[in-house]
Amino acid sequence: MKKYISGATIDRLPIYLRTLQLAEEEGKMIISSEELGRRLDITPEQIRKDLTSFGQFGRKGIGYFVAELKNHIGKILGLDNHWRLAIIGVGHLGAALANYENFTSLGFEISALFDIDERVTGYEINGVKIYDLRKLDSVVKRKNIDIGIITVPAVDAQEVADMLIQAGVKGIWNFAPVKLNVPRNIKLVNEDLTVGLNALSYHLTQESN
């Protein structure tokens, strides 16, 4: 049975998941919607509404069982699928992502890195090889890569996206500050590093008024 979950709720699921993981690491077994709300700056009502939309994981007056809720959200998010990733563009940002430990711990596997710069191709980061960009098609097909992470300059991003789609990826995570054109069957998530900073700016502005 597939249930409809709204886009805005889906956007919050990874944030719930991360908070539940932190709570688990702190040794918490049960967490209330009030505490989740305090940690996330979301109203407890909104949290209860979100979590009710895919099943009953809380007990009135007790709270949510951290491990149970975390595993269920992980399942909804498809984290048991072990997606294979490729990072295209091994500049500072690409290298930072290639070194980011949390991807592996969530079941994402970085399978290949690509760059056009001959000074870096052939090398490895964390045991993952940096291929020449011209080999993208064959490597993506051979390694069954599901998701391409674009960390090239904005001017090159659309060309890289086209290459990835041609090679058969199902999804693209785009860090380049540009709107990409992709077919409807390709899932695209745009990452914008200014979002967190803007939120901080908002809170500081309210404070100083």
Place this chain on the structure above:
Amino acid sequence: MKKYISGATIDRLPIYLRTLQLAEEEGKMIISSEELGRRLDITPEQIRKDLTSFGQFGRKGIGYFVAELKNHIGKILGLDNHWRLAIIGVGHLGAALANYENFTSLGFEISALFDIDERVTGYEINGVKIYDLRKLDSVVKRKNIDIGIITVPAVDAQEVADMLIQAGVKGIWNFAPVKLNVPRNIKLVNEDLTVGLNALSYHLTQESN
């Protein structure tokens, strides 16, 4: 007159802002809640509700005036405040952020970089000097830095946060995957790079069911 805006709405404002900026770059002058919703995977009803909460920027049957709405959201977010930032930890992620053009275009100024590694201190990125971490207190005070961006390893993050707070920053943007303890008067935003990837995983999972 200050109006109450819910935490969840505030979290969406930077995303609206980014989408309006992209629309403006594409030459759009008016955008409907339906189109905003399509671009963001949020229902048009939610968008109208969010945007109504801080004023009337849409015309029924026409849409929102892109520039006007963008400027207003920018003002709510405090982007005219020209916050001064420092980045602590000039590894790949810190260097990537120091090179990120969009911060400057939104009015954030990166005023100082810090690291403990003598191989990088004294150098500059984009004209901004990398200081020895031991000089943090004096440099933050002298340059009136408002926000500290933490891109050091998780084990060092709390110590760096304490130093920043001691030196007088008002807000912290934390990229280290660890929960920081900060006083109530310090604004803390935690960045989690897995959130976007989790959202992509969700959409791919629904697709393949």
